[in-house]
Each structure stands twice: as structure tokens, then as C-alpha cells.
Amino acid sequence: MATLLTIGDAAKESGLSAKMIRHYEQSGLLRKSPRTDAGYRLYNSEQINQLRFIRQARSLGFSLHDIQSLLELWQDPQRESRAVKQLAQQHLDEITSKIAELQHMQQVLTALADSCRGDGSPHCNILQQLAKPS
Amino acid sequence: MATLLTIGDAAKESGLSAKMIRHYEQSGLLRKSPRTDAGYRLYNSEQINQLRFIRQARSLGFSLHDIQSLLELWQDPQRESRAVKQLAQQHLDEITSKIAELQHMQQVLTALADSCRGDGSPHCNILQQLAKPS
DNA sequence: GTTTGACCTTGCCATAATGGTAAGGTTTAG
DNA sequence: CTAAACCTTACCATTATGGCAAGGTCAAAC
Secondary structure (H helix, E strand, O other): OOOOEOHHHHHHHHOOOHHHHHHHHHOOOOOOOOEOOOOOEOEOHHHHHHHHHHHHHHHOOOOHHHHHHHHHHHHOOOOOHHHHHHHHHHHHHHHHHHHHHHHHHHHHHHHHHHOOOOOOOOOOHHHHHHHOOO | OOOOEOHHHHHHHHOOOHHHHHHHHHOOOOOOOOEOOOOOEOEOHHHHHHHHHHHHHHHOOOOHHHHHHHHHHHHOOOOOHHHHHHHHHHHHHHHHHHHHHHHHHHHHHHHHHHOOOOOOOOOOHHHHHHHOOO
């Protein structure tokens, strides 16, 4: 049972880097790990699960700040799913607006690139448009 | 003719902040401005045009590093439009892949949010899925 | 038993672009 | 002359991640 892993193995198990695990601990996202006599951090399977939770949330783009809230909600049996959904929805809104912003850049830039010959001559509509007062 | 503006007015004209104009100068994007006896930076209309160029490029998401190249190309009468288009295309590729990444998050997160009641009960599929080993 | 390689520790620096604040000099209008 | 609105530099903060360096530890090979 309680198999204890050092940080390198915890990193492999969770898909995070050892560096980041230390960082998460230091920023209060994770409780301080128990240590060996030599000072090595040790992780049990429950903590490995927490690390996986963090990795999954990060892969969805949640900030560490949001993840802290998610972890607290996760560990609170009294939570209301409303709170979780609200966090998710806010993050979703941010994602959606970032996508819109990028798509706008994509559209403008595509038009510009299409209007540039891209050959050996100096004439370039991209530069011309960037230089316009607008 | 050579109307000279102080940094605050140059900021208003260009749509950049005074703070950022100083920063661009310090990072080598802009040549050092002439100064008044009191040390105030002064900008002529050509420099205002450069500031506008930078603002437009920033609004398309180009990095300062890329903008430095764009400025050099802009000022080089010998440039080949190929070089400009290549820069634009690379940036476009990055934008496109960021959009894809965000859309993936959006899709997964939407599915998760849809599967959470978001009411007063503690059951929440978002948390459950984040906690899954995956 | 010693050496060696693969770990671990902490601490500091760097990134990208921007904002804030503080302490102090200047200019302009009243 | 004074007060408001400028300007200057310098330092700190943000976000998440990586790198490096100097040094301790552990296990296996010799």
C-alpha cells in the first residue's frame, strides 16, 4: 500500500515536471510534502492523484489560481456544483474571447499576406498597411 | 513642419502608452530619441509613424522581436517582399495553432460544463473528470 | 570501501509585454 | 510664486515555465 514516490517518479506518474511540482508546493497549491531524513520529498497515491488533477486542469488552460479553487472544491464534500460550473463557465468565456481575438488577427493577417507577392521585389502590401495611419 | 511632440503626446497620437514607448526604446526597437535640455524625449512625425507601425503590428499579435524585423524590412528599400511574407506566414501559423489549441480546450470544457448540473448538490462531473487518471 | 551516475536540494536568473509606484525635476497657467 | 500636469529614472509585479549552479544522497559496480 502507501507506496511513496520521490519527486522524479511523481513527475513521471503525473505528467508534470519536478520543477513545477516544487513550484506548486511553494505557491501554496499543494501542502508541503513529507520528507525523508535526507530532505527528499515523498508522495503517496493520494498526492499523485492531486498532481494528476492539476495536470488535467492545466491542460484545459485553467490558471493556477483557478486550480487552487478547483482543488478546494474537489476536497470539500459540502461543495455546491454551482460553484464549480461557474468557474468552468468563466474560463470558457475567456477562452471564447481569446479565440475571437485570434480569429480576428488571423483574418486581417491572412488578407494582408494574400496581398503580398512574396517574391524578390521590394513592394509589399503588408508593410504598406502597417504603415498606414489608420 | 518638424513639429516635435513630448512622449505623452506621442503616446496619444500613436495609441501606445508612454511607458511602452520608453520600453521599446530601451529594448532597441526604437533609436534613442533626441531630448530637450531638461531631458524630455521629443518625437517628430517620422517617429510618430514608426510608433503607429508598432502599434498596428502589436494589434496583429506580432512579438516585439518580429516587429524589430518588420521595422528593419520597412526601412530597407532593398528588401524582398518574400522576407516580409515569410514572417507574416510564420506568425499566422502560430495563430492558427493557438486557435486550434484553444478550440480543443473549449470543446472539452464545454462538454464537461454541460454535464454538470450546476445546482446546490455536491455531485459534479467536472471534478470527477479532472480527477480521473486519464 | 570507494567511485560513479543518477537522483535530490535550494536559490537565482530568464522569459514577454505591460502596468504600477515612488521620488524627484520641469513647465505652464493662474 | 505656487499648483497642476507633465517628464525622468528605477524598481517591483504579473504568469507559468525552464535553465543553471553548487552541493548533498543513494545505489550499483568495481
